[in-house]
Amino acid sequence: MCVFYFARPLFVNSPKNIENSASEVAIHSDELVFNFISDEEKYNKLYAGKIIEVVGFVKEISYLNNTNTVILYSKNGTSGVICDILPNQKEKIESLKTHQKIKVKGICKGFLKDVILLNCYIDLQPNE
Amino acid sequence: MNKTLLLLLFFLGSFAAKENQFIARQGQISFFSYTSVENIEAKNNQVLSFLDIDKKEIAISMLMRAFVFKKDLMYEHFNESYIESDIFPKASFLGKIIDFNPLEEEQTKMVFGKLTIHGISKEVEIKSTIKNTNGNYSISGDFEVMVKDFDIKIPPVLASNIAKSISIKFNFKYQPYED
Numbered sequence: 001m002c003v004f005y006f007a008r009p010l011f012v013n014s015p016k017n018i019e020n021s022a023s024e025v026a027i028h029s030d031e032l033v034f035n036f037i038s039d040e041e042k043y044n045k046l047y048a049g050k051i052i053e054v055v056g057f058v059k060e061i062s063y064l065n066n067t068n069t070v071i072l073y074s075k076n077g078t079s080g081v082i083c084d085i086l087p088n089q090k091e092k093i094e095s096l097k098t099h100q101k102i103k104v105k106g107i108c109k110g111f112l113k114d115v116i117l118l119n120c121y122i123d124l125q126p127n128e
Numbered sequence: 129m130n131k132t133l134l135l136l137l138f139f140l141g142s143f144a145a146k147e148n149q150f151i152a153r154q155g156q157i158s159f160f161s162y163t164s165v166e167n168i169e170a171k172n173n174q175v176l177s178f179l180d181i182d183k184k185e186i187a188i189s190m191l192m193r194a195f196v197f198k199k200d201l202m203y204e205h206f207n208e209s210y211i212e213s214d215i216f217p218k219a220s221f222l223g224k225i226i227d228f229n230p231l232e233e234e235q236t237k238m239v240f241g242k243l244t245i246h247g248i249s250k251e252v253e254i255k256s257t258i259k260n261t262n263g264n265y266s267i268s269g270d271f272e273v274m275v276k277d278f279d280i281k282i283p284p285v286l287a288s289n290i291a292k293s294i295s296i297k298f299n300f301k302y303q304p305y306e307d
Protein backbone atom coordinates (compact mmCIF):
# COMPACT_ATOMS: atom_id res chain seq x y z
CA MET A 1 0.00 0.00 0.00
CA CYS A 2 2.83 2.38 0.89
CA VAL A 3 4.51 1.66 -2.43
CA PHE A 4 1.24 2.47 -4.16
CA TYR A 5 1.04 5.92 -2.61
CA PHE A 6 4.69 6.76 -3.18
CA ALA A 7 4.44 5.60 -6.76
CA ARG A 8 1.43 7.81 -7.44
CA PRO A 9 2.07 11.19 -9.05
CA LEU A 10 1.62 13.70 -6.26
CA PHE A 11 0.77 16.71 -8.41
CA VAL A 12 -2.92 15.94 -8.62
CA ASN A 13 -3.92 18.65 -6.19
CA SER A 14 -0.64 20.36 -5.48
CA PRO A 15 0.05 23.68 -7.21
CA LYS A 16 3.73 23.88 -6.36
CA ASN A 17 4.54 20.79 -8.41
CA ILE A 18 2.63 21.87 -11.48
CA GLU A 19 4.78 24.95 -12.06
CA ASN A 20 7.85 22.88 -12.82
CA SER A 21 6.10 19.93 -14.44
CA ALA A 22 5.99 19.47 -18.19
CA SER A 23 2.56 19.59 -19.75
CA GLU A 24 1.26 16.41 -21.34
CA VAL A 25 -0.87 18.18 -23.92
CA ALA A 26 -0.50 21.54 -25.71
CA ILE A 27 -3.62 22.73 -27.51
CA HIS A 28 -5.58 25.80 -28.63
CA SER A 29 -8.74 26.67 -26.68
CA ASP A 30 -10.87 26.32 -29.85
CA GLU A 31 -9.71 22.77 -30.42
CA LEU A 32 -9.94 21.80 -26.75
CA VAL A 33 -13.57 22.90 -26.45
CA PHE A 34 -14.46 21.41 -29.84
CA ASN A 35 -12.99 18.06 -28.79
CA PHE A 36 -15.01 17.91 -25.57
CA ILE A 37 -18.23 18.93 -27.34
CA SER A 38 -17.72 16.32 -30.06
CA ASP A 39 -16.87 13.38 -27.78
CA GLU A 40 -16.75 14.16 -24.08
CA GLU A 41 -16.10 10.61 -22.92
CA LYS A 42 -13.16 10.12 -25.27
CA TYR A 43 -11.48 13.42 -24.41
CA ASN A 44 -12.13 13.05 -20.70
CA LYS A 45 -9.95 9.96 -20.82
CA LEU A 46 -7.29 11.88 -22.75
CA TYR A 47 -7.23 15.13 -20.79
CA ALA A 48 -8.88 14.83 -17.35
CA GLY A 49 -6.39 14.81 -14.50
CA LYS A 50 -3.50 15.80 -16.79
CA ILE A 51 -1.43 18.96 -16.94
CA ILE A 52 -2.31 20.71 -20.18
CA GLU A 53 -1.15 23.90 -21.84
CA VAL A 54 -3.83 25.96 -23.56
CA VAL A 55 -3.33 28.92 -25.88
CA GLY A 56 -6.30 31.24 -26.28
CA PHE A 57 -7.71 34.76 -26.09
CA VAL A 58 -9.02 36.28 -22.87
CA LYS A 59 -12.81 36.59 -22.85
CA GLU A 60 -13.37 37.53 -19.23
CA ILE A 61 -11.49 38.03 -15.96
CA SER A 62 -13.39 37.25 -12.77
CA TYR A 63 -12.70 37.49 -9.05
CA LEU A 64 -15.91 35.73 -7.97
CA ASN A 65 -15.76 33.71 -4.71
CA ASN A 66 -12.36 35.25 -3.91
CA THR A 67 -10.71 33.30 -6.71
CA ASN A 68 -8.80 34.56 -9.75
CA THR A 69 -10.37 33.24 -12.92
CA VAL A 70 -9.66 33.78 -16.60
CA ILE A 71 -12.15 32.56 -19.19
CA LEU A 72 -10.76 31.91 -22.68
CA TYR A 73 -12.81 32.26 -25.85
CA SER A 74 -13.63 29.39 -28.13
CA LYS A 75 -15.33 29.29 -31.51
CA ASN A 76 -17.97 26.99 -30.08
CA GLY A 77 -20.86 29.24 -29.07
CA THR A 78 -20.68 30.46 -25.50
CA SER A 79 -18.51 27.57 -24.33
CA GLY A 80 -14.94 28.43 -23.38
CA VAL A 81 -12.15 27.43 -21.02
CA ILE A 82 -12.47 28.41 -17.35
CA CYS A 83 -8.98 28.73 -15.85
CA ASP A 84 -8.73 28.95 -12.06
CA ILE A 85 -5.49 30.91 -11.61
CA LEU A 86 -3.14 30.37 -8.66
CA PRO A 87 -2.92 33.22 -6.11
CA ASN A 88 0.78 33.81 -6.89
CA GLN A 89 -0.22 34.86 -10.43
CA LYS A 90 -2.14 37.89 -9.15
CA GLU A 91 0.14 40.47 -10.79
CA LYS A 92 -0.15 38.77 -14.17
CA ILE A 93 -3.91 38.48 -13.97
CA GLU A 94 -4.25 42.13 -13.04
CA SER A 95 -2.27 43.09 -16.14
CA LEU A 96 -4.50 41.07 -18.50
CA LYS A 97 -6.88 42.65 -20.94
CA THR A 98 -9.78 41.08 -22.80
CA HIS A 99 -8.88 39.68 -26.25
CA GLN A 100 -5.23 39.34 -25.16
CA LYS A 101 -3.52 36.15 -26.28
CA ILE A 102 -2.13 34.05 -23.41
CA LYS A 103 -0.87 30.57 -22.66
CA VAL A 104 -2.18 28.86 -19.53
CA LYS A 105 -0.86 25.70 -17.89
CA GLY A 106 -3.09 23.84 -15.44
CA ILE A 107 -4.80 20.58 -14.55
CA CYS A 108 -7.76 19.68 -16.72
CA LYS A 109 -10.74 18.56 -14.64
CA GLY A 110 -13.24 17.93 -17.43
CA PHE A 111 -16.14 19.65 -19.16
CA LEU A 112 -19.48 21.12 -18.10
CA LYS A 113 -20.54 23.97 -20.39
CA ASP A 114 -16.88 25.00 -20.39
CA VAL A 115 -13.63 23.12 -20.01
CA ILE A 116 -12.42 23.47 -16.40
CA LEU A 117 -8.71 23.97 -15.60
CA LEU A 118 -7.45 24.34 -12.01
CA ASN A 119 -4.13 25.48 -10.46
CA CYS A 120 -3.24 27.48 -13.56
CA TYR A 121 -0.07 29.40 -14.39
CA ILE A 122 -0.18 32.21 -16.94
CA ASP A 123 2.40 32.66 -19.68
CA LEU A 124 1.83 36.03 -21.35
CA GLN A 125 2.15 36.05 -25.12
CA PRO A 126 2.29 38.94 -27.54
CA ASN A 127 -0.94 39.65 -29.38
CA GLU A 128 -0.99 38.48 -32.98
CA MET B 129 -22.88 18.33 -27.23
CA ASN B 130 -22.30 16.54 -23.95
CA LYS B 131 -25.10 14.61 -22.26
CA THR B 132 -25.18 16.70 -19.09
CA LEU B 133 -25.52 19.94 -21.00
CA LEU B 134 -28.25 18.47 -23.17
CA LEU B 135 -30.08 17.28 -20.08
CA LEU B 136 -29.81 20.70 -18.44
CA LEU B 137 -31.00 22.50 -21.56
CA PHE B 138 -33.85 20.04 -22.02
CA PHE B 139 -34.84 20.46 -18.39
CA LEU B 140 -35.00 24.20 -18.77
CA GLY B 141 -36.71 24.05 -22.14
CA SER B 142 -34.16 25.42 -24.56
CA PHE B 143 -36.90 26.97 -26.69
CA ALA B 144 -38.30 29.08 -23.88
CA ALA B 145 -37.71 32.81 -23.87
CA LYS B 146 -34.06 33.40 -22.99
CA GLU B 147 -34.77 36.49 -20.90
CA ASN B 148 -36.22 34.21 -18.24
CA GLN B 149 -33.11 32.05 -18.04
CA PHE B 150 -29.99 32.66 -16.03
CA ILE B 151 -26.64 30.91 -15.79
CA ALA B 152 -23.96 30.59 -13.10
CA ARG B 153 -20.69 29.17 -14.51
CA GLN B 154 -18.78 29.63 -11.27
CA GLY B 155 -21.17 28.46 -8.61
CA GLN B 156 -19.65 27.42 -5.32
CA ILE B 157 -20.32 24.18 -3.44
CA SER B 158 -18.46 23.13 -0.29
CA PHE B 159 -18.82 20.02 1.81
CA PHE B 160 -17.73 19.29 5.34
CA SER B 161 -17.23 16.06 7.24
CA TYR B 162 -16.78 16.53 10.99
CA THR B 163 -15.56 13.65 13.19
CA SER B 164 -13.53 13.44 16.39
CA VAL B 165 -10.65 11.98 14.35
CA GLU B 166 -10.41 14.62 11.63
CA ASN B 167 -12.35 17.30 9.80
CA ILE B 168 -12.47 17.17 6.03
CA GLU B 169 -13.47 20.13 3.90
CA ALA B 170 -13.52 20.56 0.13
CA LYS B 171 -14.63 23.34 -2.16
CA ASN B 172 -15.64 23.50 -5.82
CA ASN B 173 -15.76 26.98 -7.39
CA GLN B 174 -16.66 25.93 -10.93
CA VAL B 175 -20.16 24.54 -10.53
CA LEU B 176 -22.56 25.09 -13.44
CA SER B 177 -26.17 26.04 -12.80
CA PHE B 178 -29.15 27.21 -14.84
CA LEU B 179 -32.15 29.01 -13.36
CA ASP B 180 -35.47 29.43 -15.17
CA ILE B 181 -37.55 32.00 -13.30
CA ASP B 182 -40.70 31.32 -15.36
CA LYS B 183 -40.69 27.59 -14.80
CA LYS B 184 -39.22 28.07 -11.30
CA GLU B 185 -36.67 25.39 -12.05
CA ILE B 186 -33.00 25.02 -11.22
CA ALA B 187 -30.41 22.65 -12.71
CA ILE B 188 -26.90 22.08 -11.34
CA SER B 189 -23.94 20.07 -12.61
CA MET B 190 -20.44 19.76 -11.17
CA LEU B 191 -17.20 17.90 -11.77
CA MET B 192 -16.20 15.79 -8.77
CA ARG B 193 -12.51 16.18 -9.65
CA ALA B 194 -12.87 19.95 -9.31
CA PHE B 195 -13.28 19.74 -5.52
CA VAL B 196 -10.18 21.13 -3.84
CA PHE B 197 -8.97 19.58 -0.57
CA LYS B 198 -6.31 20.70 1.88
CA LYS B 199 -4.40 17.42 1.49
CA ASP B 200 -3.56 15.53 -1.70
CA LEU B 201 -4.33 12.22 -0.04
CA MET B 202 -7.88 13.33 0.81
CA TYR B 203 -8.37 14.27 -2.85
CA GLU B 204 -7.13 10.87 -3.97
CA HIS B 205 -9.29 8.92 -1.52
CA PHE B 206 -12.35 10.98 -2.43
CA ASN B 207 -11.99 10.59 -6.20
CA GLU B 208 -10.54 7.10 -6.46
CA SER B 209 -12.06 5.18 -3.56
CA TYR B 210 -15.27 6.88 -2.49
CA ILE B 211 -16.81 8.79 -5.40
CA GLU B 212 -15.03 6.81 -8.16
CA SER B 213 -14.74 9.88 -10.38
CA ASP B 214 -13.49 7.92 -13.38
CA ILE B 215 -16.85 6.12 -13.49
CA PHE B 216 -19.05 8.92 -12.09
CA PRO B 217 -17.28 12.17 -13.00
CA LYS B 218 -20.25 14.44 -12.27
CA ALA B 219 -22.93 15.08 -9.68
CA SER B 220 -26.15 16.86 -10.61
CA PHE B 221 -29.34 18.30 -9.21
CA LEU B 222 -32.60 19.06 -10.99
CA GLY B 223 -35.28 20.73 -8.94
CA LYS B 224 -38.28 23.02 -8.66
CA ILE B 225 -38.53 26.07 -6.38
CA ILE B 226 -41.84 25.99 -4.55
CA ASP B 227 -43.89 29.22 -4.37
CA PHE B 228 -41.06 31.21 -5.95
CA ASN B 229 -41.86 34.83 -6.75
CA PRO B 230 -39.16 36.20 -9.12
CA LEU B 231 -40.07 39.79 -8.22
CA GLU B 232 -39.33 39.52 -4.50
CA GLU B 233 -35.99 40.96 -3.40
CA GLU B 234 -35.29 38.20 -0.87
CA GLN B 235 -37.16 35.02 -0.05
CA THR B 236 -36.55 31.68 1.65
CA LYS B 237 -38.10 28.81 -0.26
CA MET B 238 -37.97 25.03 -0.43
CA VAL B 239 -36.47 23.45 -3.53
CA PHE B 240 -37.62 19.90 -4.28
CA GLY B 241 -35.65 17.81 -6.70
CA LYS B 242 -33.42 14.90 -7.61
CA LEU B 243 -29.83 14.85 -6.42
CA THR B 244 -27.50 12.43 -8.23
CA ILE B 245 -24.12 11.54 -6.72
CA HIS B 246 -22.02 8.46 -7.46
CA GLY B 247 -24.65 7.34 -9.99
CA ILE B 248 -27.37 7.18 -7.30
CA SER B 249 -30.37 9.54 -7.41
CA LYS B 250 -32.34 10.63 -4.34
CA GLU B 251 -35.27 12.98 -3.89
CA VAL B 252 -34.24 15.83 -1.61
CA GLU B 253 -35.72 19.08 -0.32
CA ILE B 254 -33.42 22.00 0.30
CA LYS B 255 -34.17 25.26 2.08
CA SER B 256 -32.72 28.05 -0.05
CA THR B 257 -32.36 31.80 0.16
CA ILE B 258 -33.06 33.51 -3.16
CA LYS B 259 -32.10 37.12 -3.76
CA ASN B 260 -33.03 39.38 -6.64
CA THR B 261 -30.77 42.43 -6.84
CA ASN B 262 -31.93 44.56 -9.76
CA GLY B 263 -32.70 41.47 -11.82
CA ASN B 264 -29.52 39.59 -10.85
CA TYR B 265 -30.40 36.43 -8.97
CA SER B 266 -28.42 34.53 -6.36
CA ILE B 267 -29.34 31.32 -4.52
CA SER B 268 -27.63 30.00 -1.40
CA GLY B 269 -28.28 27.48 1.34
CA ASP B 270 -27.09 24.35 3.06
CA PHE B 271 -28.28 20.82 3.66
CA GLU B 272 -27.10 17.40 4.80
CA VAL B 273 -26.68 14.15 2.90
CA MET B 274 -26.13 10.67 4.29
CA VAL B 275 -23.10 8.87 2.85
CA LYS B 276 -24.96 5.53 2.83
CA ASP B 277 -27.75 6.95 0.64
CA PHE B 278 -25.36 7.22 -2.30
CA ASP B 279 -23.76 3.79 -2.05
CA ILE B 280 -20.40 5.28 -1.07
CA LYS B 281 -18.34 2.59 0.57
CA ILE B 282 -15.94 3.63 3.30
CA PRO B 283 -13.36 0.97 4.31
CA PRO B 284 -13.85 -0.07 7.99
CA VAL B 285 -10.36 1.17 8.88
CA LEU B 286 -11.33 4.70 7.78
CA ALA B 287 -14.94 4.65 9.01
CA SER B 288 -14.12 6.78 12.06
CA ASN B 289 -12.53 9.46 9.83
CA ILE B 290 -15.61 10.09 7.70
CA ALA B 291 -18.88 11.47 9.09
CA LYS B 292 -22.04 9.53 8.32
CA SER B 293 -23.78 12.80 7.48
CA ILE B 294 -22.02 15.34 5.24
CA SER B 295 -22.85 19.06 5.38
CA ILE B 296 -23.14 20.77 2.01
CA LYS B 297 -23.20 24.54 1.37
CA PHE B 298 -23.95 26.20 -1.96
CA ASN B 299 -23.90 29.69 -3.40
CA PHE B 300 -24.78 30.59 -7.00
CA LYS B 301 -24.64 34.03 -8.56
CA TYR B 302 -26.48 34.11 -11.87
CA GLN B 303 -26.13 36.18 -15.02
CA PRO B 304 -28.60 36.40 -17.91
CA TYR B 305 -28.19 33.37 -20.17
CA GLU B 306 -27.20 34.12 -23.74
CA ASP B 307 -26.50 31.26 -26.11
